[in-house]
Amino acid sequence: MSKFNWGIIGSGWIAGEMATTLNELHSQIYGITSEPSEALNEFVAKHQIKHLYDNLDDMLADEALDIIYVATPHHLHAEMIEKALKAGKHVLCEKAITINSEQLQRLIKIAQEKDLILMEAMTVFHMPIFKKLTEEVNNGLLGEIKMLQINFGSHKEYNINNRFFNPDLAGGALLDIGGYATSVARLFLKSQPNQVMTTVNYFETGVDEESTTILKNQEGQMVAITLTMQAKQPKRALIAGKKGYLEIYDYPRGNKAYFTETSTGQTVEIEAGDQEKALAYEVADFEDYIETADLAGAIGLTLDVMRILDQIRKEWGFVYPFEVR
Structure with missing residues (x-):
């Protein structure tokens, strides 16, 4: 059993995936709140959740709860996180954690x-392959990193009412899939980018459908990111240095990378972790942060990423209808 009592906000597919993970790791989930429905009742029964709360306030009033997991649409995150923190709960929130920095x-x-x-x-930030790769890169595997190329392309079903395309729900490629690509970039850069060049095409509802962005930092390292929501692309990250380059496919939950050495042309496979345990790695790191009181380790790179996403949207001149800036 877990040392911590977990509560879930939301009952969509990612909440279901996390609930399955928590059941496997800790046997029982303490509580949940979401919009009342037959599906919610089925969710509670399936995952054997101990308490079903009528609303968020009732959940947060339960002093036995230690952790709140937020799995709602993006535009609701900040308000729910703030309430949970003020109620004394640790918070793990789905991406994008907030709308802006x-x-x-x-x-x-x-x-x-x-x-x-x-x-x-x-x-x-939690997959073992990236922990292994950052260690190898820090030890000189690639030499000086010069360029990163990162792709993420989805083909969402055409439905203007879907949250992916709804500006009132903070839809669009940047916040939905762009965080993954930008997180990979920031992980391997020496410093925060200070130059941004970007262009965007909008979906008919007004959200960003596809974009290309170039980032550059003070060391001269460059990143090219391409995002699409109506055109499938491989989830591929390329990190190129003077000694060679790394390729990581399906990087959001990757477990393999391929290193090609410049001098010999030889390619070797690097493997770590299990794709099926992606959320388990998040949970393990999160609980470790709590036990070690590592307040900065959990959020430092995330803030850098959110600042990059802010700058990209600033270059586009794009603001969500509900957003106060």
């Missing part, structure tokens, strides 16, 4: 004041 900075301040852990459920 201003929201995130405010929430980080609250978490730090209350000695609570706030973390985005970004698989890239």
Whole structure:
């Protein structure tokens, strides 16, 4: 059994995936709240959740709850996280953790004041393959990193009412899939990018459907990111240095990379972790952050990523209808 009592907000597919993970790791989930429905009742029964709360306030009032997992549409995250933190709960939130960096900075301040852990459920930062690769790169595997090329392309079903295309729900490629690509980029850059060049095509509802972005930092390292929501692309990350390059496919939950050495042309496979355990790695790291009181480790890179996403949208001149900037 877990040392912590988990509560879930939401009952969609990713909440179901996390519930399955928590059941496998900890046997029982303490509580859940979501929009009342027959599907919610089935969710509770399937995952043998101990308590079903009528609303978020009732859930947060339960002093036995230690952790809140937020799995709602993006535009609801900041308000729910703030309530949970102020109620003294640690928070793990699905990406994008907030709409912009201003929201995130405010929430980080609250978490730090209350000695609570706030973390985005970004698989890239927790998969063993990336931990292994960053160690290898820091030890000189690639030499000086010069260029990163990162693709992520989905083909979402055409439905203007779907949250992916709804501006009122913070839809669009950047917040839905762009966080993955930008997280990989930030993980391997020496410093935060200070130059952004970007162009975008919009879907008929007004959200970003596809974009190409070039980032550059003070060391001259460059990143090219391409995102699409109506054109499938391989989820491929390429990190190129003077000694060779790394390729990682299906990087959001990857477990393999391929290193090609410049001098010999030889390619070797690097493997670590299990794709099926992606959420388990998130849970393990999150609970470890709580036990070690590592307030910064859980959120530092996430804030950098959110600032990059802010800058991209600033270059586009794009603001969500509900967003106050």
